Amino acid sequence: MTTPDLTELNTFVEVAKLRSFRKAADVLELSPSTVSHIIRRLEQRTGVRLLHRTTRSVAPTQAGEKLLARLQPALAEVRTALGEIDGFRDKPTGRVRINAPEQGVRLLLREVIPAFQKNYPDIELDIVTEGRLVDIVKDGFDAGIRLGGTIPQDMIAVQLGRPTRCIAVASPEYLSQRTTPKSPDDLHSHECIRIRLPNGKILAWEFEKGGQPLKIETPGTLILNQEGLMIEAALAGLGIAYVFKSSVHDELKSRRLINLLDDWCPELPNAFLYLPGNRHIASALRVFINAVKTSKTA
Numbered sequence: 001m002t003t004p005d006l007t008e009l010n011t012f013v014e015v016a017k018l019r020s021f022r023k024a025a026d027v028l029e030l031s032p033s034t035v036s037h038i039i040r041r042l043e044q045r046t047g048v049r050l051l052h053r054t055t056r057s058v059a060p061t062q063a064g065e066k067l068l069a070r071l072q073p074a075l076a077e078v079r080t081a082l083g084e085i086d087g088f089r090d091k092p093t094g095r096v097r098i099n100a101p102e103q104g105v106r107l108l109l110r111e112v113i114p115a116f117q118k119n120y121p122d123i124e125l126d127i128v129t130e131g132r133l134v135d136i137v138k139d140g141f142d143a144g145i146r147l148g149g150t151i152p153q154d155m156i157a158v159q160l161g162r163p164t165r166c167i168a169v170a171s172p173e174y175l176s177q178r179t180t181p182k183s184p185d186d187l188h189s190h191e192c193i194r195i196r197l198p199n200g201k202i203l204a205w206e207f208e209k210g211g212q213p214l215k216i217e218t219p220g221t222l223i224l225n226q227e228g229l230m231i232e233a234a235l236a237g238l239g240i241a242y243v244f245k246s247s248v249h250d251e252l253k254s255r256r257l258i259n260l261l262d263d264w265c266p267e268l269p270n271a272f273l274y275l276p277g278n279r280h281i282a283s284a285l286r287v288f289i290n291a292v293k294t295s296k297t298a
Contacts, residue, residue, distance in 0.1 A: 006078070008042040009071055011035055012050060016060045016068045017139070072138070080280045093122040094284035097141045102129050102227050103244040104145035104271055107161050110249070116291040123284045132198040137276055142285050148269035157272040158292055164246045165267055168205070168260040173237035175258060181240075184216045184264055191239035192218035196225045205242045207264040214264075218242075231257075 014024035015035060025032045043050055050064035060068055100108070105127055113125065128141070136144040151157050168187070181187055184207045195203045202223065207214045220239060224230050227243050234241040235256060245265075251257040273292050275285070 002045040004042050004045050008038055008045070010075060011038045012042055012064075013068060013071050013075060013140075015039060015051065015058060016064055017072075019058050021058060072140075076137075076279075079282075082282075091122060092120060092283040092287050094282060095124040095126055096143070096284050096288050097126045097128070098143050098145065098273075099128050099130060099134050099136055099139065099141045100145035103164075103247045104160065105129050106247050107271065108145075111161075112291055112295045115295070116288065119291075120284075120287055123288070125288075130198075136274075142282070143273055143275040143288075145271055145273055147271055151272060151274045154277050155274040156277045157274045158289055159270050160273045160292055161246065161271040163267040163270055164244055165265045166206070166242055167245045167248075167262065167265045168240050168242050169231075169234055169248055169252070169257040170240045170260060171235055171237045171257060172255070174234075174239060181260055184214055184261060187216055187218050187240065190219070191222075192220035193230050193233045193239045193241040194218060194220045194223045195227065195230055195242075196223050198225075203242070206266075207261065208266040209264050 011024065011028060011030075014027050015021055018024050018027070021032045021035050021039075025035045028035065030038075039051060048063045049061050050067060052059045052061055098108075108127070116123075116125075133146070133150065134141070134144070136142075145160060148157075168181070174191075178190060179186070181190060184205070187205070192205075197203055202217075205216045205218050207216065222233060222238060224233065227247055230241040230243055231248055231251065233239065234243075235251065240260065245252075245259075248257050252259055273289065275281070275289075281289070
């Protein structure tokens with residue numbers, strides 16, 4: 001057997017992990033045909049079929065599953081070793097991969113990234129937005145963003161934002177045709193823009209007043225699965241949306257959206273940037289953490 005090179009092994013890990021040649025190609029910044037060629041070459045070198053391929057799916061074979069389980073921690077060690085020597089550079093370079101919910105990315109774009117890119121133009125920020133909670137170590141991320149209370153105990157956490165709230169918002173156009181709700185119960189007579197969570201459930205809207213929580217199963221004929229789309233729908237006058245206040249900062253300031261039921265909306269836990277506590281921190285990630293600490297959101 002001819003020994004595979006690092007590029008082949010890394011490509012296999014991405015394809016096997018993502019179960020898609022196209023998604024792996026996006027991560028690796030290669031064409032899908034190049035990724036497919038690399039995998040064929042790897043299988044020729046090893047003499048073993050590593051991936052089952054159909055027109056609709058890709059999945060590791062039994063041999064591929066075993067190789068993937070061995071390679072992921074090994075490649076993580078290689079990245080750690082390279083990160084340790086990266087500190088000898090005059091100026092930090094490299095890539096920082098972050099997994100974050102949409103509202104966390106909005107916060108970074110507004111408060112952290114502009115100054116960071118100006119100060120560190122050679123560092124590439126690769127930010128993946130997902131609604132589900134992921135294992136950042138298993139999925140190959142350097143760091144993630146979550147609300148406090150949902151971060152694994154073995155992680156280092158750095159406060160990213162001040163406490164925020166989920167609020168109900170609507171456009172002036174929508175409110176001009178309806179009676180403005182004064183309490184959460186009034187939402188039953190409104191068109192609410194609802195969101196479907198990654199687990200398939202429809203999110204209930206949660207309120208609180210005088211220490212008494214209230215959960216409302218809102219009515220509405222429009223269901224979306226991304227907060228950004230809910231904001232667009234509210235701006236279009238399609239109904240009332242329930243979103244993070246930090247996500248509609250500019251829209252509230254410009255009065256394109258109106259904050260409703262403000263005294264019913266409790267604060268949520270802080271958002272945090274988190275990363276594994278038992279891993280060497282590469283210089284690129286270290287300066288990004290410092291940027292978060294010194295930002296207006298800290």
